[in-house]
Amino acid sequence: MSENGSAFEDRLIENLVAPAPGLPHTLEASLVRFARALRLSGVRVSTSELLEALQALELVGLEDRQLVRSALRATLVKSPEAQFLLERAFDLFFQPPEEKNRRLEETRRRQSEYQQQLAQATAELSWQGRPLELTIVHKETYLRLPEAEKKKLLDFLDRSGRGNKVDQGIQPLIEKLVAGHLERYRQQMDPGRKSPGTQNTGDEELDSLLDDLSIELEDARDFFLYQDFSHLSEKDLPKMAELTRRLARKLASRVSRRYRRSKKRRLLDLRRTIRANIRYGGLLFELRFRKKRLGKPRLLVIADVSGSMARYSTFVLEFIYGLSTILSHIESFVFSDDLERITEKLGPGDFDQVVTSLVKDSREWGRGTNLGQALTSLGQTWSERLNPQTFVVIVSDGKTLQPEGAAQRLEQLREKVKEILWLNPLPAEEWPRFPALTQFQRFSRMFPCHNLAQLERIIEKELWRL
Amino acid sequence: MELTLAALRQAFAEQKYICGDDVIVPVYLALKMGKPLLIEGAPGVGKTEIAKVLAAIFSTELIRLQCYEGLDETKALYEWNYQRQLIKIQLSRQEERPHLETDLFSLEYLLERPLLKAIMAEKRPVLLIDEVDKTDEEFEAFLFELLSDFQVSIPELGTIKARNIPIVVLTSNRDRELSEGLRRRCIFLHLDFPDPAKEVEILRLKVPGLPEKLGQEIARVVAMLRNNSTLKKKPSIAESIDWARALMELGRDRLDPEIFKITANLLLKNRDDLEHFHQEKNVIDLFARVKLEPTPV
Numbered sequence: 001m002s003e004n005g006s007a008f009e010d011r012l013i014e015n016l017v018a019p020a021p022g023l024p025h026t027l028e029a030s031l032v033r034f035a036r037a038l039r040l041s042g043v044r045v046s047t048s049e050l051l052e053a054l055q056a057l058e059l060v061g062l063e064d065r066q067l068v069r070s071a072l073r074a075t076l077v078k079s080p081e082a083q084f085l086l087e088r089a090f091d092l093f094f095q096p097p098e099e100k101n102r103r104l105e106e107t108r109r110r111q112s113e114y115q116q117q118l119a120q121a122t123a124e125l126s127w128q129g130r131p132l133e134l135t136i137v138h139k140e141t142y143l144r145l146p147e148a149e150k151k152k153l154l155d156f157l158d159r160s161g162r163g164n165k166v167d168q169g170i171q172p173l174i175e176k177l178v179a180g181h182l183e184r185y186r187q188q189m190d191p192g193r194k195s196p197g198t199q200n201t202g203d204e205e206l207d208s209l210l211d212d213l214s215i216e217l218e219d220a221r222d223f224f225l226y227q228d229f230s231h232l233s234e235k236d237l238p239k240m241a242e243l244t245r246r247l248a249r250k251l252a253s254r255v256s257r258r259y260r261r262s263k264k265r266r267l268l269d270l271r272r273t274i275r276a277n278i279r280y281g282g283l284l285f286e287l288r289f290r291k292k293r294l295g296k297p298r299l300l301v302i303a304d305v306s307g308s309m310a311r312y313s314t315f316v317l318e319f320i321y322g323l324s325t326i327l328s329h330i331e332s333f334v335f336s337d338d339l340e341r342i343t344e345k346l347g348p349g350d351f352d353q354v355v356t357s358l359v360k361d362s363r364e365w366g367r368g369t370n371l372g373q374a375l376t377s378l379g380q381t382w383s384e385r386l387n388p389q390t391f392v393v394i395v396s397d398g399k400t401l402q403p404e405g406a407a408q409r410l411e412q413l414r415e416k417v418k419e420i421l422w423l424n425p426l427p428a429e430e431w432p433r434f435p436a437l438t439q440f441q442r443f444s445r446m447f448p449c450h451n452l453a454q455l456e457r458i459i460e461k462e463l464w465r466l
Numbered sequence: 467m468e469l470t471l472a473a474l475r476q477a478f479a480e481q482k483y484i485c486g487d488d489v490i491v492p493v494y495l496a497l498k499m500g501k502p503l504l505i506e507g508a509p510g511v512g513k514t515e516i517a518k519v520l521a522a523i524f525s526t527e528l529i530r531l532q533c534y535e536g537l538d539e540t541k542a543l544y545e546w547n548y549q550r551q552l553i554k555i556q557l558s559r560q561e562e563r564p565h566l567e568t569d570l571f572s573l574e575y576l577l578e579r580p581l582l583k584a585i586m587a588e589k590r591p592v593l594l595i596d597e598v599d600k601t602d603e604e605f606e607a608f609l610f611e612l613l614s615d616f617q618v619s620i621p622e623l624g625t626i627k628a629r630n631i632p633i634v635v636l637t638s639n640r641d642r643e644l645s646e647g648l649r650r651r652c653i654f655l656h657l658d659f660p661d662p663a664k665e666v667e668i669l670r671l672k673v674p675g676l677p678e679k680l681g682q683e684i685a686r687v688v689a690m691l692r693n694n695s696t697l698k699k700k701p702s703i704a705e706s707i708d709w710a711r712a713l714m715e716l717g718r719d720r721l722d723p724e725i726f727k728i729t730a731n732l733l734l735k736n737r738d739d740l741e742h743f744h745q746e747k748n749v750i751d752l753f754a755r756v757k758l759e760p761t762p763v
Contacts, residue, residue: 059494059498074654080656
């Protein structure tokens with residue numbers, strides 16, 4: 001393209017176009033490289049889109065940086081999320097050389113820092129003076145643990161290594177324990193993070209760009225999606241509520257397509273056929289077929305609102321109500337030491353306020369958690385709402401008074417309804433500490449759930465199963 | 467009109483559509499490269515307007531296909547006028563008509579729906595396929611095929627090829643994800659609400675005689691409302707224009723909490739949102755936050 005252009009244009013192109021090592025210094029080559037960066041960041045750019053981008057650049061010319069950006073944005077990416085990524089990548093990719101070198105230096109520094117940290121982790125994670133054999137992923141997880149957790153782990157290693165009778169042959173066992181603990185922690189944490197130095201495209205500059213890009217994206221990403229419910233502050237609540245509603249709507253639209261009438265034609269529906277053809281004077285032009293219609297599930301939510309559970313339950317309720325378009329009916333109950341029906345009180349509105357005012361108004365509450373009593377009341381007063389089409393969702397940490405009674409009631413409930421889904425804010429590895437939970441798990445499907453992303457995943461999976 | 471970026475910018479300005487290069491460039495590319503334009507964005511942000519503006523710029527017909535759930539080929543493409551055919555048959559019982567069958571399946575008895583109309587138009591039209599995210603995947607596949615070839619096969623009549631390839635504009639509210647195939651075929655434009663500065667320009671154009679200060683305040687309030695995450699429905703551009711007109715009719719030249727509460731129903735069309743702003747403290751809070759923002763224009 002620059003053959004016919006002036007020397008001025010050539011210089012502009014130089015600043016705009018990133019020279020690729022080993023490749024000719026052309027527009028096509030750098031566009032390919034840019035597309036590669038996008039692909040490695042998760043945007044699917046097809047070859048035909050790349051060709052279109054080239055065509056677009058020919059149309060708008062290369063003089064104006066903003067025009068180039070707009071042209072690439074219109075052709076290479078086809079969704080707002082991908083556009084966001086392209087904007088960041090564009091800024092990083094098409095930079096003057098001094099800026100690039102600075103970034104390269106920065107990346108190298110980060111890399112060496114990372115190596116140092118890994119070395120430190122390896123040194124710390126030792127038992128009886130010998131380093132434990134752990135994978136890099138586990139060491140990375142260790143580095144991300146909060147200080148208190150790290151200390152606990154190191155204390156454990158220290159204590160278990162002492163003592164006269166401790167045989168060094170049990171080292172593999174210790175390694176397994178530590179690895180298991182770190183693995184469980186890792187699964188709870190934010191899954192999307194990448195550590196520096198994970199990209200290895202063979203092109204150092206590209207690697208550096210991808211590192212920078214992933215860091216920038218993390219900062220911008222939805223903080224609320226992975227934030228533990230219990231760590232949210234008062235001012236975060238409205239945004240959280242909006243995100244909850246948005247996610248629920250999206251989930252509802254995904255799931256609702258199952259409920260659309262099946263286009264697969266089978267049996268002729270004579271009544272509807274005749275009705276549809278009345279306007280043709282009795283000649284049967286259009287045929288109508290019997291279509292299978294999937295019913296929407298009925299949901300019954302029993303939410304624990306004692307103490308800290310109140311806020312947690314609010315979010316779950318908000319999410320479930322956001323799904324109301326794909327559920328035929330939602331019954332909601334809250335309980336602390338007894339059950340109260342709140343179906344009528346909940347509607348579109350400030351869930352947080354409703355639940356808080358409920359807790360305040362009731363004289364009985366705050367005295368403790370009694371699931372057994374709640375389930376008894378359910379069975380006695382509202383038994384007509386329990387039928388084989390109903391899907392029960394229990395939201396509680398399970399720390400209840402009289403757990404055996406509760407387990408019995410749960411068993412009775414299980415027999416009357418389709419399924420019991422239990423959402424538990426406690427992390428799964430703490431469950432063995434409460435034998436009551438093991439009992440409860442016999443009659444329900446229990447899931448650890450403490451952020452919005454998990455909640456969405458669980459509900460989606462369970463709804464698909466219906 | 468020779469199609470250059472500058473010419474297009476001017477044409478849009480003449481049609482009173484205020485936008486920046488981030489809108490003009492994709493439209494330009496779609497026109498030059500002969501590809502459909504896919505516009506995504508929140509409701510009320512001006513997607514359909516772009517199609518109307520294009521029709522005005524090229525002095526051509528705007529053919530609109532409003533999509534909905536359950537839309538199928540027949541309603542989008544063509545249908546035979548059965549009633550008329552039946553009547554013809556009844557009438558011809560009296561006489562012998564040797565070519566009745568061919569007559570019955572002639573263009574006379576064909577009901578053109580928007581897509582066929584677009585294919586058969588004399589002059590190159592603008593085809594607006596509105597809210598394509600409301601249809602299902604089957605319809606998308608059908609659309610995909612049509613947009614590639616621009617010809618349709620009617621068994622009784624043969625294949626009809628488009629005389630002029632229409633300018634195709636698709637809009638989507640993002641209620642669901644469109645299929646990748648369709649998205650790839652298009653030039654993509656994501657439309658956001660305008661920033662306060664642009665909003666003031668729009669108000670200036672669409673509501674002549676609007677006091678300058680009032681326009682700025684309206685723009686700031688509306689921008690703040692759109693950023694408010696507790697609102698169930700964000701005010702659209704059309705609604706802010708309506709509000710500006712109403713305020714002007716009422717003889718106001720500045721905003722205050724009282725007038726806001728009285729006229730809020732022009733801006734907020736959702737009961738809960740309105741109730742939220744019927745509470746005095748919320749309105750005061752809104753105004754406080756708007757005043758704190760630096761003057762945009």
